[in-house]
Amino acid sequence: MTDPLSVGMLGYGFMGRAHANALARLPMFFPDAPAVNRHTLIGRDEAALSEAADRLGFAHTATDWREVVDDVDALYNLAPNHLHAEPSIAALEAGTAVLCEKPLAATLSDAESMVEAATDAAVPACCGFNYRFVPAIQYAKRLIDRGDLGEIRTFRGRYLQDWLVDPDAPWTWRMDADSAGSGALGDLGAHTIDLARFLVGDHAGRIERVAAQLQTFTDERPVYDDAGETVTEYRPVTVDDAYTAQLAFANGAIGGVEASRVAAGHKNDHTIEIHGTEGSLRFSLERLNELEVLTGDSRGYETVLVTEESDPYAGSWWPPGHVLGWEHTFVHESSEFLPAVADGTPASVAAVASFADGYAVQRVLAAIEDAADRGSWVAVDDDLTTAGE
Numbered sequence: 001m002t003d004p005l006s007v008g009m010l011g012y013g014f015m016g017r018a019h020a021n022a023l024a025r026l027p028m029f030f031p032d033a034p035a036v037n038r039h040t041l042i043g044r045d046e047a048a049l050s051e052a053a054d055r056l057g058f059a060h061t062a063t064d065w066r067e068v069v070d071d072v073d074a075l076y077n078l079a080p081n082h083l084h085a086e087p088s089i090a091a092l093e094a095g096t097a098v099l100c101e102k103p104l105a106a107t108l109s110d111a112e113s114m115v116e117a118a119t120d121a122a123v124p125a126c127c128g129f130n131y132r133f134v135p136a137i138q139y140a141k142r143l144i145d146r147g148d149l150g151e152i153r154t155f156r157g158r159y160l161q162d163w164l165v166d167p168d169a170p171w172t173w174r175m176d177a178d179s180a181g182s183g184a185l186g187d188l189g190a191h192t193i194d195l196a197r198f199l200v201g202d203h204a205g206r207i208e209r210v211a212a213q214l215q216t217f218t219d220e221r222p223v224y225d226d227a228g229e230t231v232t233e234y235r236p237v238t239v240d241d242a243y244t245a246q247l248a249f250a251n252g253a254i255g256g257v258e259a260s261r262v263a264a265g266h267k268n269d270h271t272i273e274i275h276g277t278e279g280s281l282r283f284s285l286e287r288l289n290e291l292e293v294l295t296g297d298s299r300g301y302e303t304v305l306v307t308e309e310s311d312p313y314a315g316s317w318w319p320p321g322h323v324l325g326w327e328h329t330f331v332h333e334s335s336e337f338l339p340a341v342a343d344g345t346p347a348s349v350a351a352v353a354s355f356a357d358g359y360a361v362q363r364v365l366a367a368i369e370d371a372a373d374r375g376s377w378v379a380v381d382d383d384l385t386t387a388g389e
Contacts, residue, residue, distance in 0.1 A: 004035040005341055008068040010039065010042040011078030012052035015101055015128075019076050020056035021372055029316045030335040034342040039269075040068045044239035070094045074341050081186065082179045085110035092121040097341040099333075101128045103190040103365065104358030106181030110360040118355035124340045127358030129194040131139050131270065132351070133332035135324065136291040138312030139304070140274070148295045150278030152204040155196050155247065155255035157273075159188035160266035164218070164241060170228075171221035171235045183239030184363055185214060188270075189258035193361045195272055196247070196255060196352060205250025207364050209379050212245035212371040217262055244370045248377075268326075289323040335354055 007023065009016060026033050041058035042065050043049040049061045062068050068076055069091040077088050077100040084105045088098045098118075104127050118125035131137060143149060157202040161184075163169065172266045173179040174187060196207065218241065222231040241262045247255030263269070270285035279295035292301040309315040309321060318325060336351040363380055371378040 004037040005073040006037045006039040006336060007074050007076060008040045008042060008072035009076040009078060012041055012043055012056060015078040016056065018327060018330050019078060020325055022334045024057060025331050026334055033335050034338050036338065039072050040252060042068055062380040069096050069357050072096060080173050080179050081106040082182050085114050088114055090116040092117045092125055095123055097123040099126045099128055099337050102358065103181065103186045104355060104362050108362055108366040111359045115355045115359040124345055125355040126337055126352040127355055128333065129191060129353040130329040130333050131191050131195060131327060132198055132353065133329040134288050135286060135312045135314050136283055136306040139306045140283060140291055144199055144203060148279055149274060149276030152200045152253050152274065152276045154253060154275045155200055157192035157196060157257045158271050159192055159259040160263035160269040161261050162264050162266050164261040165264050167218045168222055171223050175221060175237045177238040177240055180239055182365065182369065183241060184259040184261045185240055185243045189243060189257060190361055191270060192257050193364045197360060200274060206379050207247050207378050207380055208250050208366065209248040210367045210371050211369040211377045212243060214240040214372040217241045243368065246302060344361045
């Protein structure tokens with residue numbers, strides 16, 4: 001495919017801005033990537049949609065995704081979680097590649113339908129776990145795959161935010177189980193589970209069992225008028241504000257993961273630690289250009305600034321020491337996804353999470369919810385049977 005790839009984008013909020021920015025930056029810093037035509041922006045509100053299309057650089061707008069999936073080469077599905085399945089499946093059946101934001105779906109059954117559609121498709125079907133594309137995370141994977149940490153023993157991950165500390169923070173679709181599926185678990189925990197699989201899955205094996213606790217601290221939240229001043233109603237919060245879980249890996253390694261949207265003082269604190277028989281590493285998203293590494297005979301951690309030209313993706317940007325930001329991860333993601341679309345690579349892309357990866361994460365999320373409900377360890381199986389039954 002030599003013509004510019006036409007992209008349709010469903011959604012123009014937070015994630016819409018992130019991905020549209022990535023598409024605009026891509027030819028400047030990744031000149032070997034396919035040319036892209038930001039073709040159609042999709043949303044419900046025609047007035048807001050028109051303004052967003054002008055701002056984000058899309059030539060056309062549509063209020064129905066069904067009118068678009070046959071007319072573009074790739075669909076970026078950035079809609080709320082309950083709208084991930086139907087448009088993505090329709091696009092794949094039409095021969096249109098899909099990059100769908102995480103979590104893959106609001107329910108395990110929808111995720112299963114999506115991965116089945118991806119299996120039958122002859123185009124890439126990918127899930128947007130953008131933190132795979134932090135250069136320091138890619139560098140960490142190199143170290144682990146090279147054996148520098150030895151046999152993996154433990155994985156720890158936390159994702160803490162504070163945007164819901166105030167009980168008067170406004171209600172959004174992310175607080176509704178029908179729209180979101182879960183709260184901090186799916187919104188934040190999905191990233192942590194994906195990194196566990198991405199970084200140590202080949203070494204510690206699959207996550208086999210989980211035990212967990214989920215908690216909602218504020219049972220209802222206000223809906224405000226258009227001016228954002230007067231409360232018009234209160235709506236129930238039907239998802240978790242925070243979760244904690246224990247993980248058991250196939251090789252005997254153990255893990256602990258947690259997430260909260262009510263952790264005062266934490267804005268976007270995604271931190272992981274991995275410990276092996278020969279070394280350890282630590283990473284924090286709030287210091288995303290750094291990786292703390294301990295190997296060999298070192299008596300303490302070394303802080304590595306991952307900005308050298310030889311570091312993953314870093315050579316496409318600035319001289320060493322000129323740090324990257326959160327938004328660059330989406331550029332890196334599209335730099336891997338779009339060449340596969342142009343080449344007609346089926347089903348998945350090596351560096352980008354596939355729908356199968358997204359489904360595997362969804363199975364862990366579902367098991368965590370089930371374990372919290374039962375108050376016991378649960379096996380990560382399709383039928384979510386209790387471990388040991």
